[in-house]
Amino acid sequence: CVASPTALATSGDSSSSPAPMAQSAVVDVNPPRGTRDFPPEEMRLRSWLFDNFREVSRSMAFEEVDFPVLESEALFIRKAGEEITQQLYNFEDKGGRRVVLRPEITPSLARLVIKQGKSVSLPLKWFTIGQCWRYERMTRGRRREHYQWNMDIFGMPKVRAEAELIQAIVLLFERLGITSSDVGIRLSSRKVLQAVLDMYSVPQHLFTQVCVIVDKLGKLSREEIEKELISTGLSSEAVQGIIEVLSLKSLDKLEEVLGSGVEAVADLKKLFSFAEQYGYADWICFDASVVRGLAYYTGIVFEAFDREGELRAICGGGRYDRLLSTFGTEDVPACGFGFGDAVIVELLKEKGLLPDLSRQIDDIVFPLDEELEGPASSVASSLRKKGRSVDLVEDKRLKWVFKHAERINASRLILVGKSEWERGMVRVKILSTREEFEVKAGELQ
Numbered sequence: 001c002v003a004s005p006t007a008l009a010t011s012g013d014s015s016s017s018p019a020p021m022a023q024s025a026v027v028d029v030n031p032p033r034g035t036r037d038f039p040p041e042e043m044r045l046r047s048w049l050f051d052n053f054r055e056v057s058r059s060m061a062f063e064e065v066d067f068p069v070l071e072s073e074a075l076f077i078r079k080a081g082e083e084i085t086q087q088l089y090n091f092e093d094k095g096g097r098r099v100v101l102r103p104e105i106t107p108s109l110a111r112l113v114i115k116q117g118k119s120v121s122l123p124l125k126w127f128t129i130g131q132c133w134r135y136e137r138m139t140r141g142r143r144r145e146h147y148q149w150n151m152d153i154f155g156m157p158k159v160r161a162e163a164e165l166i167q168a169i170v171l172l173f174e175r176l177g178i179t180s181s182d183v184g185i186r187l188s189s190r191k192v193l194q195a196v197l198d199m200y201s202v203p204q205h206l207f208t209q210v211c212v213i214v215d216k217l218g219k220l221s222r223e224e225i226e227k228e229l230i231s232t233g234l235s236s237e238a239v240q241g242i243i244e245v246l247s248l249k250s251l252d253k254l255e256e257v258l259g260s261g262v263e264a265v266a267d268l269k270k271l272f273s274f275a276e277q278y279g280y281a282d283w284i285c286f287d288a289s290v291v292r293g294l295a296y297y298t299g300i301v302f303e304a305f306d307r308e309g310e311l312r313a314i315c316g317g318g319r320y321d322r323l324l325s326t327f328g329t330e331d332v333p334a335c336g337f338g339f340g341d342a343v344i345v346e347l348l349k350e351k352g353l354l355p356d357l358s359r360q361i362d363d364i365v366f367p368l369d370e371e372l373e374g375p376a377s378s379v380a381s382s383l384r385k386k387g388r389s390v391d392l393v394e395d396k397r398l399k400w401v402f403k404h405a406e407r408i409n410a411s412r413l414i415l416v417g418k419s420e421w422e423r424g425m426v427r428v429k430i431l432s433t434r435e436e437f438e439v440k441a442g443e444l445q
């Protein structure tokens with residue numbers, strides 16, 4: 001049966017306060033659970049943040065790309081037990097296709113690289129800012145969508161790619177006023193874990209599962225981690241060996257344990273020497289416990305965190321040299337990061353670094369009476385063609401117009417009055433100096 005209007009009005013979650021009980025019910029005006037609206041003020045902050053993402057991407061000579069938010073589910077079916085693949089926002093469309101709202105962007109990037117195949121020359125440096133989704137059980141009450149800035153390099157096998165991506169992250173933080181005493185970037189390599197598993201002759205097929213489990217260090221207790229590792233079939237020596245190596249915080253100690261000439265150590269040393277040359281050495285530190293939670297990473301991995309507070313991950317990424325072969329084609333070395341829109345804003349709030357983003361309009365054009373609405377249109381139109389932002393206001397009292405001018409921080413008020421217009425003039429009021437004068441309408445700019 002069709003829900004009665006009252007049922008409609010009261011449906012939805014408790015946080016959506018239903019409109020007062022009118023005869024015909026109002027739909028639930030809140031967005032779906034876990035999603036956000038962006039009214040003008042929030043949208044100005046989001047645009048400011050995204051413009052900074054874009055500016056850094058431009059300065060690094062990355063090209064912008066984009067993809068559908070809707071993707072085939074097949075792109076995200078992975079067996080490593082990652083949280084992200086256990087919370088797919090998936091469904092069957094009307095054509096019976098298994099589709100998802102994408103939980104991340106890297107697989108779409110890889111899909112496009114494969115699709116473009118031989119027609120693109122490597123290396124590719126691509127970026128995008130896109131909405132990602134997850135379907136969490138109501139319990140957690142966490143957000144089900146966020147926007148991510150992704151920067152990825154395809155076809156650059158050496159550590160230069162990681163060095164470039166870390167510079168992009170540091171440039172972004174510096175643009176926002178965040179310093180290396182606010183935020184650090186922890187880095188390591190999954191080849192460290194690979195070397196440890198080899199030491200204990202752990203079969204290769206367990207590698208990604210072990211990575212996903214070890215990534216929970218800091219979220220789960222050490223006992224829980226050990227239990228999960230044992231349950232994948234690791235010997236307790238291997239488990240102890242892993243935990244011991246992952247607690248290392250110095251490259252030299254790592255070299256002692258793994259032996260010299262290990263690829264992981266060479267890569268990381270190279271990256272640290274690059275960091276000196278780029279000038280971001282004081283932002284980064286080696287931390288063997290960094291593995292990141294995505295199954296496809298194969299090499300260096302990194303994440304930025306706030307040095308105070310609960311050490312939240314602000315962004316993270318790494319090398320994924322073998323993702324394309326999981327889609328059935330030959331591998332292209334790749335490296336990238338994702339930078340979410342939520343934690344960074346929390347951090348900026350805590351640091352008092354949120355910018356003042358009030359509205360800023362150049363001109364208000366206001367006809368002083370109805371018969372001047374036509375002339376006011378031509379005045380507004382010619383100013384707009386000259387690139388001015390113009391708010392054309394009518395049917396208001398002058399008192400309201402002055403208040404409105406203040407609210408939107410207009411620079412000028414252009415009054416179109418009968419006597420002036422008959423002489424081909426308009427009255428201009430500069431709102432900052434209160435200066436007022438007449439100008440020939442045709443000469444206004």
Ligand SMILES: CC(=O)Nc1cnc2ccccc2c1
Nearest residue numbers: 132133134143144145146342
């Ligand atoms: C802090 C936050 O909103 N995180 C968040 C929110 N939505 C997501 C959706 C997909 C993947 C990761 C996500 C992460």
